[in-house]
Amino acid sequence: MDFTLPPEIDALRLKVRAFVEREVIPLEADRANYDAHENIRLEVLAPLREKAKAAGLWAPQMPKERGGLGLPMVGWAAFYEEANRSIFGPLAFNCAAPDDGNMNVLNKVLKTEAQKDQWLQPIIDGRIRSSFVMTEPHPGSGSDPGGMMLTRAEKRGGTYVVHGRKWFISGADGATHFILVARTSDDPRNGLSAFLFHKDQPGWRIIRRISTMGPDELGGTCELEFDGLEIPEENRLMAEGDGLRLTQIRLGPARLTHCMRWTGLAKRCLEIAQAYVKERKAFGSTLAEHESVQIMLGEVAAEIEKGRLLTMHAAWKLDQGSKAQKDISMAKIHVADTLNRAADVGVQLCGARGYSKDTVLEWIYRYARCAKLVDGASEVHKMVLARSLAKEGNDFWGWG
Incomplete structure (x- = not known):
C-alpha cells in the first residue's frame, strides 16, 4: 500500500x-x-x-x-x-x-x-453563500429524515407550495441560495424531495438566529418558517421522491470533509501546546521535559494520525467509486473525538493562557463540541457500523 x-x-x-x-x-x-x-x-x-x-x-x-x-x-x-x-x-x-x-x-x-x-x-x-435546509424541531426530522420529516411541499400544477418549520440550519443568515428537503408524499422510502429556492422569494422567513455555545460558522444556525413558499417544478432537484437520495449524495462526502478540516484543527492545538511547553518552566525544567506532558502530547499525536489514516482511506474509497459508508462513519466518530481531546489537552497544557483568548485554543475547544453532533451524532454512526458488522461478519475488515 x-x-x-x-x-x-x-x-x-x-x-x-x-x-x-x-x-x-x-x-x-x-x-x-x-x-x-x-x-x-x-x-x-x-x-x-x-x-x-x-x-x-x-x-x-x-x-x-x-x-x-x-x-x-x-x-x-x-x-x-x-x-x-x-x-x-x-x-x-x-x-x-x-x-x-x-x-x-x-x-x-x-x-x-x-x-x-x-x-x-x-x-x-464566492459571490454568494448557500444553505442546506433539512433538520426540524421535534417531532420533525433529525437523524431520521425519511421517517419523521413534517415540512410539506404540495404540488399544485407546475408549482410546489411549502409549509413547515426547520431549525439549526447552518449558514442561513446571509445565504442567497438554499437547498430544501421537504415531504412530497407519505411513501416510506420515496416520500421526500429536494428543491432550490432564492432568498428573495416570498413565503418564508428566518424566525431567529439560534444562539449557541459557539463560535458560529459563517451565517450561524437559524430557525426558518415556510408559509406558502412557491417553488417551480424546474427547481426541483432530481426526481420527485429522490430527496433522501440527494441527502445521501451530499452528506457522505460532507461528513468526510468535516474530518479533513477537523484534523487540521486538532494538529493546530498540538502545535500551540508544543510551542508553549517548550518555553514554560516549572520546578526547574520546561514543561516539555516532564514525562507526563510528553505522554499527553504523544497520545494525542497518535490519535490524530489514526484519524488521518481513516479519513484518507475513506477518501480513497470514494475516489474508487465506493459509497464508503462505514469508512466515513468510522472516520467521523474517531476524528470528532480526537478534535475534542486535542483541544482539551491544548488548553490543559497551556493553562490559564489556553483558557484565555490569547490563543485560538478556547475558540477551537468550544467549536469542537459540535463535531460529535453535526451530520449525524456519533451514536448514529456507531449504529451504522453495528449494522455493517451484522451484515458482513468477518468481511467487515476486508482490504478491498
Whole structure:
C-alpha cells in the first residue's frame, strides 16, 4: 500500500500551508477581524479570498472549467487539512461548510450547464453563500429524515407550495441560495424531495438566529418558517421522491470533509501546546521535559494520525467509486473525538493562557463540541457500523 501523495498534490498541500502561515493565521490575533459571532468579518474575508484566488488556491473541490482545482477526494483531504490549520482557513479557500457540501451536490445533480450557471457558479465564485435546509424541531426530522420529516411541499400544477418549520440550519443568515428537503408524499422510502429556492422569494422567513455555545460558522444556525413558499417544478432537484437520495449524495462526502478540516484543527492545538511547553518552566525544567506532558502530547499525536489514516482511506474509497459508508462513519466518530481531546489537552497544557483568548485554543475547544453532533451524532454512526458488522461478519475488515 502506497500512501505517498502524487507530487502535484503534495506541492499544492505545501503551498496551502505556506499561504495559511503567511496570510491567514496572523488575522486570528486581532479581535477586530472577528464579527459579532466570532468568525471572520466579511470585510476582512473578501481581500483574503482574492489573494487565495490569485495564488491558485480557490475551490479545490470544483471542476477546473468552473474555476476550481478539480482535485480528487484524496487531494481534498490533503488540502483541507492544511487549510484548517487556521480557524479562518476553509473560508479563505472556499472549502468551508455548508457551501462546500452544497457545491459538491449541486455539481453532481444539476442536469444542465444553464442550471449550474444560475445556482452553482455564484457559490463557486464566492459571490454568494448557500444553505442546506433539512433538520426540524421535534417531532420533525433529525437523524431520521425519511421517517419523521413534517415540512410539506404540495404540488399544485407546475408549482410546489411549502409549509413547515426547520431549525439549526447552518449558514442561513446571509445565504442567497438554499437547498430544501421537504415531504412530497407519505411513501416510506420515496416520500421526500429536494428543491432550490432564492432568498428573495416570498413565503418564508428566518424566525431567529439560534444562539449557541459557539463560535458560529459563517451565517450561524437559524430557525426558518415556510408559509406558502412557491417553488417551480424546474427547481426541483432530481426526481420527485429522490430527496433522501440527494441527502445521501451530499452528506457522505460532507461528513468526510468535516474530518479533513477537523484534523487540521486538532494538529493546530498540538502545535500551540508544543510551542508553549517548550518555553514554560516549572520546578526547574520546561514543561516539555516532564514525562507526563510528553505522554499527553504523544497520545494525542497518535490519535490524530489514526484519524488521518481513516479519513484518507475513506477518501480513497470514494475516489474508487465506493459509497464508503462505514469508512466515513468510522472516520467521523474517531476524528470528532480526537478534535475534542486535542483541544482539551491544548488548553490543559497551556493553562490559564489556553483558557484565555490569547490563543485560538478556547475558540477551537468550544467549536469542537459540535463535531460529535453535526451530520449525524456519533451514536448514529456507531449504529451504522453495528449494522455493517451484522451484515458482513468477518468481511467487515476486508482490504478491498
